[in-house]
Amino acid sequence: MGTMAASVEEQVDALAAAPPQRALRLAGELRAAYESGRTRSLAWRQSQLRGLLRLLAEKEEDAFRALHDDLGKHRAEAYRDEVGVLVKSANAALKEIGKWMAPEKVWVPLVAYPASAQVVPEPLGVVLIFSCWNFPLGLSLEPLIGAIAAGNAVALKPSEMAPATAKFLEDNIGEYMDATAVKVIQGGPAVGEQLMEHRWDKVLFTGCPRVARVVMAAAAKHLTPVALELGGKCPCIFDSMSSARKVQIAVNRLISAKWSSCAGQACIAIDYVLVEERFAPTLIKVLKSTLKRFLADLDHMARIVNARHFQRLSSLLKDTSVAASVLHGGNFDAKNLCIEPTILLNPPLDSAIMTEEIFGPLLPIITVEKIEDSIAFVRARPKPLAVYAFTNSASLKRRIVEETSSGSVTFNDAVVQYGIDTLPFGGVGPSGFGQYHGKYSFEMFSHKKAVLRRGYLVESMLRYPPWDEQKIAMMRHLFRFNYVRFIFTFLGLWN
Structure with missing residues (x-):
């Protein structure tokens, strides 16, 4: 095991010295893949999740071997904490994704009548996931499931401190998933810093507070939203x-x-x-x-x-x-x-x-x-x-x-x-912010877009000047109670 540990250290050093230019090129390719529009379809999202499930089934032994090489994990622990959890998560997302994507109908007040409104989830775009070395497979693919289910193109930067798992991901993700829209980018801190010079639509970082501060500072240059998972005592x-x-x-x-x-x-x-x-x-x-x-x-x-x-x-x-x-x-x-x-x-x-x-x-x-x-x-x-x-x-x-x-x-x-x-x-406070797993992963990588539709059947002049006390009194009355919702509910026309 001592020889194996030394080999890991050498691999970490090699990844840390990897040139960053390739990382930036891949980021540009991801943006082009997302802009093509294909990641938004339900069929594409389902196909990626099925591909991930095939990967976990067909390459299970390779995954066990990588986790043992990196951390000495027993295959039972590797399945319980990483592979098995991922299979469960991917299957759950595959089953529910259609419901998660569906627009949510919401009420509008009487002052906007006639109108209808929805909250429509849409993908954020191109997202970057920094995973950690302690659960290098699970902390890479668990958020990836949510990002894919939400319809994003994804860059995954695995930890260079778990090189065997990082190589396993790089060797297999492109074989089982859309290689133009889901990419594994290997490397050390220099590659991570170069990636943060690029514009992303969301960044998820799992790791220590010291590096998290660097990630947030870099993200601020592009006003990129960041989610952090940091731990604590x-x-x-x-x-x-x-x-x-x-x-x-x-x-x-x-x-x-x-x-x-x-x-x-x-x-x-x-x-x-x-x-x-x-x-x-x-x-x-x-x-x-x-x-x-x-x-x-x-x-x-x-x-x-x-x-x-x-x-x-x-x-x-x-x-x-x-x-x-x-x-x-x-x-x-x-x-x-x-x-x-x-x-x-x-x-x-x-x-x-x-x-x-x-x-x-x-x-x-x-x-x-x-x-x-x-x-x-x-x-x-x-x-x-x-x-x-x-x-x-x-x-x-x-x-x-x-x-x-x-x-x-x-x-x-x-x-x-x-x-x-x-x-x-x-987490909360110093233990991090942002939540994922299950539907929460989908929501982490989605934007809830408000959509309002109005017609021309009714036009109230209350909203327009000239103003007088009668108009103010009517507005007070309208804002106090939603008659339309009351009537529709009473008649059983709205659940």
Whole structure:
């Protein structure tokens, strides 16, 4: 695995040095493809989604191999978190796309009568998607599904830090989809910067806040709208439980969300746990025993993406006060870029492990006197992408929803909200903005165009001068109540 990791680093360097001229040429070709008008048809959109489904079916083993080369992901994890989710999303979009495209009829007030109005979704045009390295297939193709369903031409810039998956996408997208309207553009930061010099109709960036600021600054030159998915320190509130069975199930789900989803290298992974001091020993005991059963063999856990991130994670434990808080794990294998699942109890709150997003298999447990105190703890920190809580308390659930702000809240599980198409996925504040998945992906890459149609049957002179008090009185009356809607509803002529 050490030789493989070195090879990945070499591939990253090669992509980072790739010339940017090709990227700009491809961007121009995408604009021409969109302007031809063919991406707007339902038939084209459906054909692209079917092509993507064929790709995922016929090249599944190649996808598994690429994800293993980049991150050491087991094929079961690769299917659960990426390939399987994408198949589900593409099938759902294929089924619903006709409904999503349909104009929505809306009411107009009496002052505009006779008139009818619609909201018509139309594609934005040519969109650019920057994906991330931790779920390099899923974070590339999930937004692509929405962009295609909305009728756009798409440029996909996969992360150079996952070169095997980037190459898999480049080699196959053009074979299974319209190669003139959907393009994969490989390269490093220089290519990304050159792409942002081009005019796009929407940019979706998944990654870190530092690069997001650069993307937004570049997009501002063209007034290009941007959606950002940035992550943050996602807390998990773990309430005390009297049932040993419920504790075990909750711990199973916690471990899956923290360690078996890309080794914690996920924007929605649990970053730290809040638990009452009196219940912490029970939680820690079950965590340790379950980790031994689930992940005794580290081949079932992804590795750290590269040496730089490995060093970043190992440095989090260099502080002696932090190292002293380690209760379980803490072993590092630099040659194979593997880190043992590690549990810490009450590391200093001002240490880097509690102020920076961990993005790895280290889990701090913070004790509080009362579980309700966890709400103030979460509120005192930047808004996360997700808040998780294992509890049966209705009042605690209500308070978490009402008193904390995050991209999502999930009770009695974690991370699974990502795979539910009917829920929007996205952050708030520093964890990002813009939402996608399912219909929300379609809406992210669409413009809702207002369309009003009027006739000549009636012409009210109230809108024209000269003005007098009688006209003002009539306008007050008309604006107060929509008689047309009332009459039509009463007669059953409008649903």
